Amino acid sequence: AQSVTQLGSHVSVSEGALVLLRCNYSSSVPPYLFWYVQYPNQGLQLLLKYTSAATLVKGINGFEAEFKKSETSFHLTKPSAHMSDAAEYFCAVSDPGNYGGSQGNLIFGKGTKLSVKP
């Protein structure tokens, strides 16, 4: 069964500092991987997704993530944090070979809440 682990339920950085949010997955095949962002009292918005076309994926708001098969990781980074980046971030994985069944459902990590200090 697939699973997603997000290390750190809370991460705090200073404005202008590097943002690194960790995500590790378990999957028997190269999966589809996603990062979503959620602002308070709102739904989840897609930040970026891994498509197998490139291991380094660029998303919205200056975020990017690198797929490392050997480490089964898909960590999210941003070179310089902005106050508006304060939100909760969710990593998710799906097995691309199981659409149409329950195995095709996205599995979400428990989320990492990012705080940005001025």
Place this chain on the structure above:
Amino acid sequence: DGGITQSPKYLFRKEGQNVTLSCEQNLNHDAMYWYRQDPGQGLRLIYYSQIVNDFQKGDIAEGYSVSREKKESFPLTVTSAQKNPTAFYLCASSTWTGTNYGYTFGSGTRLTVV
């Protein structure tokens, strides 16, 4: 623009009352989902539907019911059997074809028991 609409944004329920949360999508997605979100617990799957007139229980289906009579609509009823319904509820739909594959989420409904 296509998207998912959840209504209402805020909902108050009295003890022993059933309430229904609306979820409508115009993305032509086959699959739809309901999640419950509590602080520190991430997203927990309540029900999902891969096709019209069919739906499956998720991890925490007790005290909830759904219907999928139309492709566009997937309403969630929180019944009086749900003992702790206060939470943030998210609806999503998905497709795995084309370049926009993945999940699209609604903006959520916050349910409070009064």
